[in-house]
Amino acid sequence: MHFRLRSLLSPTLLALVAATIALPQPPLPVEATSTIDADTEETLPAESGIPERKVAFDLYPPEPPDGIIGIQAATDWPTWYPTSTSPVTLPCIGDGKNGARVQFWYAYVAGKTNRIAEARPWLTDQIERANGMTVASAAKTNGFRALRVVTDANCRPSISAVQLPSSALPTLDATVSAMKAAGIKDSKDRVHVVLMDANGFTDGACGRGAMFLDENPDPTKNLHNLNGSWARIDLACWYAGGILHEIFHTFGAVQLGAPNADNMHCKDEGDLLCYGANTRMVCTGAVAEERLDCNNDDYFHTNPPAGSYLRNHWNTADSKYLSSDTAPRLAGADRYATAAAVSRKFAPGVATAYVATGASYADALSGAALAGRTGGPVLLTQATYIPTAVKTELTRLKPKKIVVLGGTSSVSNAVLNELRTYATANTSDEVTRLAGTDRYGTSAAVAASYPAGVRVAYVAYGGDFPDALAGAAVAGRDDAPVLLTRHDGLPAPVRQQLQRLRPQQIVLLGGTQAVSEAVEAELRTLATGTGADRVKRIAGKDRYAVAAALAATYPAGSPTAYVASGATFPDALAGAALAGAEGAPVLLTQPRSVPAATSEALARLHPGAVTVLGGKNTVTDAVAGHVRLIVQ
Numbered sequence: 001m002h003f004r005l006r007s008l009l010s011p012t013l014l015a016l017v018a019a020t021i022a023l024p025q026p027p028l029p030v031e032a033t034s035t036i037d038a039d040t041e042e043t044l045p046a047e048s049g050i051p052e053r054k055v056a057f058d059l060y061p062p063e064p065p066d067g068i069i070g071i072q073a074a075t076d077w078p079t080w081y082p083t084s085t086s087p088v089t090l091p092c093i094g095d096g097k098n099g100a101r102v103q104f105w106y107a108y109v110a111g112k113t114n115r116i117a118e119a120r121p122w123l124t125d126q127i128e129r130a131n132g133m134t135v136a137s138a139a140k141t142n143g144f145r146a147l148r149v150v151t152d153a154n155c156r157p158s159i160s161a162v163q164l165p166s167s168a169l170p171t172l173d174a175t176v177s178a179m180k181a182a183g184i185k186d187s188k189d190r191v192h193v194v195l196m197d198a199n200g201f202t203d204g205a206c207g208r209g210a211m212f213l214d215e216n217p218d219p220t221k222n223l224h225n226l227n228g229s230w231a232r233i234d235l236a237c238w239y240a241g242g243i244l245h246e247i248f249h250t251f252g253a254v255q256l257g258a259p260n261a262d263n264m265h266c267k268d269e270g271d272l273l274c275y276g277a278n279t280r281m282v283c284t285g286a287v288a289e290e291r292l293d294c295n296n297d298d299y300f301h302t303n304p305p306a307g308s309y310l311r312n313h314w315n316t317a318d319s320k321y322l323s324s325d326t327a328p329r330l331a332g333a334d335r336y337a338t339a340a341a342v343s344r345k346f347a348p349g350v351a352t353a354y355v356a357t358g359a360s361y362a363d364a365l366s367g368a369a370l371a372g373r374t375g376g377p378v379l380l381t382q383a384t385y386i387p388t389a390v391k392t393e394l395t396r397l398k399p400k401k402i403v404v405l406g407g408t409s410s411v412s413n414a415v416l417n418e419l420r421t422y423a424t425a426n427t428s429d430e431v432t433r434l435a436g437t438d439r440y441g442t443s444a445a446v447a448a449s450y451p452a453g454v455r456v457a458y459v460a461y462g463g464d465f466p467d468a469l470a471g472a473a474v475a476g477r478d479d480a481p482v483l484l485t486r487h488d489g490l491p492a493p494v495r496q497q498l499q500r501l502r503p504q505q506i507v508l509l510g511g512t513q514a515v516s517e518a519v520e521a522e523l524r525t526l527a528t529g530t531g532a533d534r535v536k537r538i539a540g541k542d543r544y545a546v547a548a549a550l551a552a553t554y555p556a557g558s559p560t561a562y563v564a565s566g567a568t569f570p571d572a573l574a575g576a577a578l579a580g581a582e583g584a585p586v587l588l589t590q591p592r593s594v595p596a597a598t599s600e601a602l603a604r605l606h607p608g609a610v611t612v613l614g615g616k617n618t619v620t621d622a623v624a625g626h627v628r629l630i631v632q
């Protein structure tokens, strides 16, 4: 955290700093010097088998900006203090109480007013923002972590009120004693966080967290995972960063031996746990102050590299008070194996399996819609040989027929002939090819499999894949073909197919930069419906928004939804056949973070479950964990 040091600053400098922080920048919290000495160090003494815990000498209140000074009463929490990280729902785990949890308590002093009802909305939001910071911090190393918290029936943090005597105020040790007297016990599965409705530490600090000095890397042996702990955050520090700072102290950050440690804090700013006389700016950017472990080398890394300090010492990412549960995946080692994994959701003996090149998207795009209609998978192949994972899957699947999508340059005749050994119909047409002279012709050849008079046909730009990716699943659901077009003109074979199909409605996927208004006008002459929406264009500011717009055509509460990378095409296309067959939506994501459009669409759909298509190389655990929280 970006703190200034009272003791080291001259009055002139203090005035300068005060002037600086009064300007538009967020006001900065102030911490004490980080030197732990015998006079100021606090401990929670050893007791009943629990070793001594050190208490971080800690946070001073953030300074209010000009205009707030004098208005901000000592009895108010810092509603003016900015947090840029969005709240993220806490994980719903079991009954909300079992196992290792962080438990929040609202404490007020005897003789004062119990303001729990007034404080709860603010504290709930700050705790969920602290969880957002945890999720975003894990995403820095492509992993997922969320706070395990004692929650209510709606998975919001449970915050119970407790009245404490004024003797609880001066130190954390005094607070813990008072909490125990009130019946709240030390537990091996609880980090108790006391949100004190007062500013009571005698040294003026506004947060304290207790941790062990234990660098043992073994999560089953480290004292932080064998015990609970205590933290207290006073009124003036009731903001997300202050709350998470103390929580991570209780998880064991920062150990004294960490490379950039500075007495239970760290030196590499910006960082939620760094401050002191020896800091240096290493991680810049507006959100760095709201993230754990700048460079992930001192106390938090979801997958520390071999030989690194965190691989061989205590890593708070291994805290049992964090959840790493992600959404399930359908995935293999590469695109071919992932398509095979998706195919395994189909029972053996399907009528038709489709096989397309894994090297480009065009053939599979139209084929995925047809596969979704006929209830079969799309498998991907190399042009000149069938990958082993695909052979294994075809052996299991025993399709009656196999349809190859695309020309011989995409899937060679040698591959087509080898596929005959996997088709079980034993007819002359057990393996056939659907192809045209180019991608447009192939999409027309696939569309020729549909009967005339379809209710709807989808038309997508053939020059790139993003807009059409999610369209294949929708088309599969609607028993509708997907045809490809050029930007400024409808290719002849596609026009001919649309004339034959006589769709009542044509849905155009993508904006005018992808498919021109001229093409839209031509489609208007080919749709047979009479309404103004006989040609409907679905567009968005990017591929994620287009997929979200398509997902809006699905009712809320479907059994499942799929999430695939929007940065590449193979996983989404293989998944589209399954999603189309199940009537489930496919949403797209960036590999390392969930786009807002996708997050909002998932929240609205509220499916019973979400499945990620593809391995960690295409969709990181950061995303697989986050989407799980969105739909839980």
Ligand SMILES: [Zn+2]
Residues within 6 Å of the ligand: 056, 057, 058, 059, 245, 249, 265
């Ligand atoms: Zn601290």
